Amino acid sequence: MMYLKKLLVTYSFIQVAVIGTMAQTSVPSKYSSELGQLKYQEVPLGSIKPEGWLLHQLQIMRNGTSGHLDEVYWKVKNDNGWLGGKGDGWEETPYWLDGAVPLAYQLDDVALKEKVLKYINWTLNNQRPSGYFGPITKWERETGKQITIETCEKGEDWWPRMIMLKVLKQYYTATNDNRVIPFMIKYFDYQKKVLKKCPIGKWTEWAQSRAHDNILMVQWLFSKTKDPSLLQLASLIQSQAFPWSSWLGNRDWVIHAAAFQNDSAWMSRHGVNVAMALKDPAVHFQRTGDSSYLKTLKTGFTDLMTLHGLPMGIFSADEDLHGNDPVQGTELCAVVEAQYSLEEIIGITGDTYYMEALERMTFNALPTQTTDDYNNKQYFQVANQVQVERGVYNFSLPFDREMNNVFGMRSGYTCCLANMHQGWTKFTSHLWYRTPVNGLAALHYSPNRITAKVGKNNTEVAIYEETAYPFDDQINFTFSTKNEVAFPMQLRIPVWCNEAIISLNGKEIRREKGGQIITIDRIWKNGDQLTLLLPMTVTTSNWGRNSRVIERGPLVYALKLEESWEKEQDEKEGEYFTVHPKGDWNYGILEKIVKDPIHNLEVKKIKPVSNDFVWNLANAPIEISAQAKKIPDWKVINDVAPQPVSDRTGIYKGKVIEEVKTITLVPYGCTKVRVVAFPVVK
Structure with a gap:
């Protein structure tokens, strides 16, 4: 027994030492003056309108907390910091907006647009001359001064600003508001000048852990301005951040996460951090062109799902990674953040492996963790969940008050109450992507209609997608266009489908095996009907x-x-x-x-x-x-x-x-x- 205790102490010491060593390394990042071309590009927010059951899901959200969180949750409601008040200036208001903004434009809801625009306008109109933005800090209130480059240390954590940048990016793609790009230019110029004095991890490890979201927005702005200094900024942020790309590729990391649930290096196995970090290698690959990042991503995600994966398509995260036992829990934030990471990974890599993963977690893990009215959420869901009640369960964050498994608006941590709204809305906005040759790709299926400009002459076309998928196996696409237009349309054939049948205007044109993307390149006419049949078998x-x-x-x-x-x-x-x-x-x-x-x-x-x-x-x-x-x-x-x-x-x-x-x-x-x-x- 004494020998066993010594062995465990020694192994724990090695664990801490390895994590510490890994924190000093990262996948080599070569500087580039260009970004690699995305395999698929996002369509502007609002181009995809939900229909059928998906429309109803978003309407439920609009009528529930997604559309009214500012009215029912005191932290967002009272004297909000993102409206100039002394209230919430941290993550929960930006979290909510990160789902409420796409919801407003997908439903074309005037009242919800006006509501979210209050926060966007305040943020855009109250940027400091230095470029800093966000709620008025305690120091600013006390001194009457504003944050400058010289006083960056008087600012507040980088992390909530990273979320608000995602909000502004979505808003820009929907509206082309000409205030957004100059705002971001100014802010990132501020970051370039102060990060050595006020690094990403100055205030909290949350920002250091989630810096890839900052880098993602820097690289998005580069795609608009082509300013090479932005890519230098992205590399600087990477050098100050958690080395997730190294960890994901280093198999020791995921093994240690499975073996240890103590307070040592817990931020490196925090489930939501991991969900966000999945995109880290893809983001750096886009900037550097270094294919080792893609290998790291595949290794890390595969190991993660092997050691910690659960049947509904998500990994255990309660709050730590916690193995693959069916009675472990998963935080709702981990589900929606993993979805978002996969949506970005898909655009950068075009790899069907991640498309399959996104589909599985969206149609299984996501819907079960909220109530029918979208007013209550479950902090941790369990795969084999034979009761929902107060208790400690097997969670690594049990809480003395035992509220992590019940359905409530404020039960557990309220981060999920604010963050859950991006799950269905961002999935909706990523049902379709643009292809590099001005075509369209239907990579995930649900009832919707898309309006886009395609082909050599940017001809407008509307495509109505009618389906009861994921319950039914037939997907019908009807084309509406004033003029005939030639463009390639891509379709994903899921890996679980043995053989898909594709028909055009009632006539079968081809059959294809699962696990691939197919392209139909032709001249499309008004009224054309394309049918994709994906026979489902039980396994x-x-x-x-x-x-x-x-x-x-x-x-x-x-x-x-x-x-x-x-x-x-x-x-x-x-x-x-x-x-x-x-x-x-x-x-x-x-x-x-x-x-x-x-x-x-x-x-x-x-x-x-x-x-x-x-x-x-x-x-x-x-x-x-x-x-x-x-x-x-x-x-x-x-x-x-x-x-x-x-x-x-x-x-x-x-x-x-x-x-x-x-x-x-x-x-x-x-x-x-x-x-x-x-x-x-x-």
Whole structure:
């Protein structure tokens, strides 16, 4: 025993030493006077308008906290610092705007535009002569002076300004407001002059950890101005930031994150930091052209999902990375930030690997973590979540008040209350991308319409995408244009699709295997109809603790459990909801399902996906019937249901009730209590 203690102490020392050494290194960055060409470019905000179920989802958000957070949440509501007051001057107001701004322009909502414009106007109109911007600092109020280059240390943390830059960039693509570019030029000139005296990490490690978001906006501005000093600024910021690209490529980092949950170097394994940092190698690759960054990215993301990945497509982050056990949690902020990172990575790399990852987490992890009205959120979701209630669970940030798993507006940390709004809105704005040859690429599918100028003569075309995807396998594109126009249109064939069928005006034109981008380059005419059929089959996949997950197309399926909701009140965190199952949940699926899922699972289309669809049990359009047996010793212990132990063949060998039951599975995103990662029984 004494030897074991010495060994653990020695290993902990090595861990700290390695992290410390890694912090001093980074992937070599060669200076360039140009940016590499993006594989795909974003379309202007507002070019894509949601339709069908996606439109309803955004309307729910507009009617809920996404459109009214400034009215219902005291920190944003009261004397807001981003409107010149003494209130919130930190991250939560910019977080909210980062989702509310795209929502306003996607819905073309006049009232919401006016609301968010108040904050944008105040920010643009109150930039200091030095270039510094943001809420009035304590020093400025006390002295009556403004932040200058010489007094940069009297300013405040860089981090909230990074978020507001993302807000302004989106606003600019929607409006072309001629104030934005000069504003950014002035601010980045300020950064060039003060970063040696007031480095990125001067105030907090949050800015040092998330500096890639700053660099991303610097490089976006370069694409507009071609000022080479901006790329020098990007390299300077990188030199002061966490070396995520080095960590992601160094496999020790992800192993240490799995092995240790202490307070040593915890910022390097903080789940939301990691979600944001996924884009770090891609951002530096764009600037340097150094392909080693892409290798680092692929290694890091693959290792992350192997050691910490959960069936719904996201990694554990509660708040630390915490392994791949199905009873670990994931913070809502980690989901939406990982989505945003992947959206940027896709544009830079064009790699379908990240497109598949974005689709999986969006249609599975994202919808389950908010209530139907989008007024309450769950700080940590759990894959096998057999109850939602107060408790410590297996989280690395348990909180004495035990509020991290319940649904509430203010339960857990409120960063997610402010930040959750960018998930659906930014996914909507990245359904389509522009191609370098003035074409369009449909890389993710949901009902929408896009208006864009394409081809050699920038001819305007509108494309209406009608679909019940991800529940249905057919996607119809209808073209509307005054003049015939030649341009290439690209379509992603998902990796899970064995063979896609593409038809034009009712006639099949080709068949393609999954896992690729295809191009249809032709002269498009008004009224043309392109149909993409993506046949979905049922499969199973293997996850943590030798569990099995049932999948169909882009969705994973979870045990359907009728829900009992109760409203309760916490003295500090206000109203919240607990959810308990009404039926038994402790089932193992039969081995024959794993061996032959197609012949042992029955898929039923229960109801159509209507325009008022909501991600909940009542609206679940697909059910899958499966045979299972009850495992009587599988019980809740310390708030969670620890996964039953399987042998190496994947079979649970403990006591099983021999009666075979038919259980019903529904899309994971429609559930609040569930089992998704099943043990397997004979």
